[in-house]
Amino acid sequence: MSKAVIIDDEIQIRRLLRMVLEARGYEVSEAAEGTTGLQEIAFRRPDVVLLDLGLPGLGGLEVLKRLREWSEVPVLILSVRDQEAVKVEALESGADDYVTKPFGTAELLVRLTVIQRRRFTRQSPHVTAGPLTLDLLHHEATLHGEQLKLTPLEFALLKILTEHAGRIITQKQIIDHLWPTQTSDASEGLRVHISHLRRKLGPTGPRLINEPGIGYRLVDE
Amino acid sequence: MPLPIKPEARSKQETASAALVAQYSGACMIVLLLATICWGLLPLTGYLFSALVFLMAIVLAGTRWNRGPVILMAVMCALVWNFIYIPPRFTLHIARLEDAVMFVLFFVVALSMGHLIARLREREEALERHHQEREALLAEKHRANLLAESERLHRTLLDSVSHELKTPIAIIRTALDGLREGDPYATEIATATRRLQRIVDSFLEMTRVESEALTPRPDWCEVSDILQAATTPLEPELRDHPISLTGMEGMPLLRLDSRLLAQALGNVLHNSTVHAPPGSPIEVHAAIKQVQLGQGEVELTVHDHGPGLTPEAARQVFDKFYRAPDAPAGGTGLGLAIARGLVRALQGDITAGNHPEGGALFTVRLPVQIHQTPS
Structure with a gap:
């Protein structure tokens, strides 16, 4: 209980x-x-x-x-x-x-x-969210069984969002994760990559929901 | 190259030099006058008396005049005293040693007196100026403190009122979920609660917009995110109104406060759901106009298929508490006033009119930064 x-x-x-x-x-x-x-x-x-x-x-x-x-x-x-x-x-x-x-x-x-859901206790090198599966070993993402062509940065972004699937993750947390050494405002870069990712995930994939002023949430339903 | 002097500075300078001329001539006149008087009194008093009278005059002049005239007066007094009063008279020659020493002493005392007093006065003036500046600064600080204090009070009051009003609504809302699903009574309570919540939110939001506590925090965002944020809270109302979005495909990133714009847009959309008949679609269109590299204007239009606006309504629709004569019961007349407040906080404007094909047309225009790299 x-x-x-x-x-x-x-x-x-x-x-x-x-x-x-x-x-x-x-x-x-x-x-x-x-x-x-x-x-x-x-x-x-x-x-x-x-x-x-x-x-x-x-x-x-x-x-x-x-x-x-x-x-x-x-x-x-x-x-x-x-x-x-x-x-x-x-x-x-x-x-x-x-x-x-x-x-x-x-x-x-x-x-x-x-x-x-326990955080960061992964038993296998795969992370899934609905129809999306990330193979962390080979850095490959598949949606409905079809491989997605992602840049390394897009993969890293999708990984952190999928690991936290359903949970809000703040813009700063994502930026610190993707560009740990970045000191200037990286929100612009983040938006660009989010917009590319959304296009690649298409209408059938999980949705990347923006909560204004807070961050992003990956939702699969 | 000499700097051009401003007219008021020049006139000030002119007044100052005129005063100086008056002081110099005054010094000469006084010395002549005193010399005459002392000459008259000489048989009664002896020549030392006149030295004291001259010294007193220098001290008095020092309390009123600038340094230059006072020094001039000291020099003149010394010379006049020597010339007229120290024997042998009417020569600058001094016969006795005591008289020579006295003349030198008089000269030194008169000069340093004039100098000291003038310096004292300058100090006093500086102190006074300093004091005035300090007073002004303190008053300024006091005013700023008062303002900050009143703002803080306003904020605290608003926060606590907001908390007190929202908590019972939250309790009712959560408690309703525990009631039997589909209970018609529960549905009525739920509808009324939403309405109440809307009213409370409107009043609080209006207060916030009016208190100018809105500071936009611009960040890069996608227009589709703004629409998403605007429509999510309106889900129940939008069930009867299919929304069509156009113009957003491939639009570059824009830099603006998406939260404020989403709220404004949400209020406009809510207004349309109230006035347009159920089932009628609402069309939202977005367009950007690049004025120069990276700068431009975004235009968002909301077109509903309701009765549209009368000329009177089109003029007043953004006024606080204005309600159209045919508006259904239950509104506060604040939604569009808030929308306008929010849009203006973003340096933009919102207008209302009718679409050529019928129905109301609301247009929001905002200056924005447009992202450059092709996506």
Whole structure:
């Protein structure tokens, strides 16, 4: 049974999330503020954490930064609209994804499932997302069994997006991954490669969804 | 090459030199006047008295006048005193040693007095100027602080109001998902909640647009991403309105704040879904016009197949709280006002009119940077 910890100052949100998660078989514990939330995580060792960004006192971002000093547990951020800068900072401080209030339970559960897939524990040299398969050994990508012609940079870009399939990945994270030594603004180059990749993936492949001001999400459905 | 002097600087200079001339002539007049008076008093007082009178005059002049006239006055006093009062009179010759020493001392005292007092006054003036500048700076800083403080307060208030309004809506929305699927009551609550959410969002967004808290953060983006971001939140409304997108194929990257533009476009699209009959398509067209290398204008048009705009509506449709007479209940009259605020924040403009084939036509035009490398 998966364990979840909810950290939110709104009692109704906590109660609702508890109902939703318990219906899906989660064992849920909750905290109304950051410090007790961190204690709860240390004590329960949950499989996933739902963290509100707008906590009173010790803010959500600070809770996340402290948590990341000793734990790699997947964290889903609960935020409101117009917090793009804070969301990006949270994602770059180690949050795995976010949902924006008001959110539907279906969306919430999808995000929770995706971020719980263990990160970076690959058993085979293949990564797949729907009809797309990446062979990391031979640096080959196939879509519906047909090989895609990709440049090394496009392959690297597709790889990081596919490894995080379904999860948001910020523009800066992608740029740091593709051009580790780049200091100037590389967003232009990234857009160009994304636009080429989209063309090569075509209408039948996974979609590369842009979330303005935040980053990209590879979605296969 | 001499710098051209501005008219006001020249007139200021002229006033200053006129004052200087007045001071020099004043110095001469005063010395002559005092010499005459002391001459009259000489039988009563002796010649040392006149030296003291001259010294006092120099000190007084020093408190009002510039250095030049005061020094001139000191020199004149010394010479006049020597010439008229020190025996033998009416020669510059000095007979006795004490008188010679006294003359030299008088000369030194008068000169240094004039010099010292003038310097003191210059210092005082500099201090005063400095003080005034400081005051002005402090006042400026105080004003800036007040402004920042009021902005911060505004921001905090908006954030907390926004949180208080949005949280209950989020709770209702999440709770609804837990109700039985297809329950007609739940559907009604869901529709009303969406409407409420839209109203709250509109008011908050309008406040944000009006408080000029919008700072565009331009970045390279694809027009299709903007359309995607604009239409995703409108999915339920757009179910009844097939959207056709044209002109976006092969368009180069543009540099602009895609989030603001997507929001503006979303509001325009929502307006069309409200006014056009269900089932009618909405056509979105994009075009760019390159003015010079890398710079140009993007034009986005939204054409619906509704009743179109009356001339009155076309004029007022972007006004805050304006609602067309035939508008269905439930709108706030803010959506298009927000759209215009957002577009203007991006240095662009939005216009409304009717398409020649019928239906309303909204046009957004923005200056943009256009990406150069052929893709």
